[in-house]
Amino acid sequence: MAVRWKKYHSACKGKRVEGDRYGKVIQGGVSCNGKRGKYCPEDVPSPCGGWSIEFRDQHGTWRSIVKPGFTKTEAKEAYQEIVRNVQRGLFDLPILQKMPKVTVEAYSRKYLEYIKGSVPENTFVNRQTAVNAIAKHLGGFEVSKLNAVLIQRFCTDIVQKDGAKASTVNQYCSVLRLILDMAVQERVVNSNPMQGVKRLKVDETRKRILTNEEIKRILDESVLPMGRERMAILIGMFTGLRLMDVMALKWSNIDFQNATLTTIAQKTGRVVALPLSSYLVGELKKYKESAGDAKEHLFYDGEVNHKIAGECSNHFIRVFKKMGLSGASFHLLRHTNATLITEVVQDVSIASKMLGHTNLNTTMTYVHRDLDDKKEAVEKFTKHVLSLKEYELRTIYKTA
Structure with a gap:
């Protein structure tokens, strides 16, 4: 089981036989999905439970985590992140708290604020141009949802829709790599998805000198x-x-x-x-x-x-x-x-x-x-x- 609703209130959990060594349930609890309904006992407060994340850790032991405030979708996202960390051997449970959703555009603007004043003006303006292009095509995605496929599609869109040169796209990708490196350092993501992105081939014949x-x-x-x-x-x-x-x-x-x-x-x-x-x-x-x-x-x-x-x-x-x-x-x-x-x-x-x-x-x-x-x-x-x-x-x- 990955994610399920776990009840807090005793009136909703059902009763067990005293002395039964197997602890079998003889009276079922209230069946619900976390929403208030006419079947709820009058004295049950709200919220009366939370979405439980259940998984096996790296030692094969079943673990159960319940965080009040998690929606079902957020609990599933947390579960998937935990599974990925278990597979990588990085079992530090990064989403045991309710994590804010950070979009690529918001985080890219944060990166610009971070480097402002620490790089030359023309470098800052060039990176600002790159951030504008990144925000245009990837801005609505969450930083944690970026992957190599999305980024490769971003490169294709920049060339086909915006008419940018391959060298320009490579510069934009270099800036995106820096942004995601900062996201890794701040533990917004676990790894930089740019690792699997290939640079576009640049047409060297365009370069020339004066005759x-x-x-x-x-x-x-x-x-x-x-x-x-x-x-x-x-x-x-x-x-x-x-x-x-x-x-x-x-x-x-x-x-x-x-x-x-x-x-x-x-x-x-x-x-x-x-x-x-x-x-x-x-x-x-x-x-x-x-x-x-x-x-x-x-x-x-x-x-x-x-x-x-x-x-x-x-x-x-x-x-x-x-x-x-x-x-x-x-x-x-x-x-x-x-x-x-x-x-x-x-x-x-x-x-x-x-x-x-x-x-x-x-x-x-x-x-x-x-x-x-x-x-x-x-x-x-x-x-x-x-x-x-x-x-x-x-x-x-x-x-x-």
């Missing part, structure tokens, strides 16, 4: 004249900095004497120190003269948040499109920088240091020694890029 012809167009001042757009694109291409970090640059971040750029990456919060090539130093000096010494920021006066970065990203997509570079974005400059530095210098570890990655595997997704090594790599990379436009190196050093 030689596209780089030539960027370097051509008749196509992209000197100004904020040109200077930002050159910095992105020759340093590999992310758009948010480029937009937030101040003149105080640049040391012209030592040809270095130092800033704090907004995504990771780490200090990034990059050497600047002679060519880029010369272009920065020309831009500073045209912009005026009074300005503190190179490009954007004010705080660069995720919303501003999104607007700037769309702006540069339009700039590239106007130049005839279809399908190009500012982040493509970072991929181009990583790939070409690796090809020219033949050392992926230097490209990794330049991009600020802590893991070489992260750098390898961008690629189709010390400051001196970086300087040498930057100069080699710059000479390679400028050779596409047939610049004379003498001119480069004069400009600097």
Whole structure:
């Protein structure tokens, strides 16, 4: 027997023969299902009993648990959870109290509150986007009812109904895994159902870098004249900095004497120190003269948040499109920088240091020694890029 109604009141239980060694019932009790009825004795209070959970524990011994307040459905859920724990050897009876029902949406919002302030702003916004998608498709389910089948169906719906890319779905699943990890720690669930979920295959053919012809167009001042757009694109291409970090640059971040750029990456919060090539130093000096010494920021006066970065990203997509570079974005400059530095210098570890990655595997997704090594790599990379436009190196050093 799994779940049955157990009565508390003696008037409802029936009577047994005194001295009968078998304890046989000679007068039956009141037959009921826990609801009040005309058959109930007048002096029986309400509630007069509770739903009993009966099961064999890991030693094969019958156990009976009665919790006042349990409905029949809740008692069945508690019983099923106990059976699962017995099978796993985790006999700690997690639902002996009336457990609140927590939906995926409510718990996901709780997760966002938990991480708020402890992660960079753009990371938080990305996870918030993922939570919105999770809440849309899985929000009504209880956290304890999630399983690999439901989550795999969620992945399919995101692709088919929302038109999301496989890489985006994988990011959403990574966030869902973090949410469920927290649920495991708080004992809302016993295990993370994401263990049985397979990541979607990402089409690697979509990833690309700028072609030689596209780089030539960027370097051509008749196509992209000197100004904020040109200077930002050159910095992105020759340093590999992310758009948010480029937009937030101040003149105080640049040391012209030592040809270095130092800033704090907004995504990771780490200090990034990059050497600047002679060519880029010369272009920065020309831009500073045209912009005026009074300005503190190179490009954007004010705080660069995720919303501003999104607007700037769309702006540069339009700039590239106007130049005839279809399908190009500012982040493509970072991929181009990583790939070409690796090809020219033949050392992926230097490209990794330049991009600020802590893991070489992260750098390898961008690629189709010390400051001196970086300087040498930057100069080699710059000479390679400028050779596409047939610049004379003498001119480069004069400009600097």
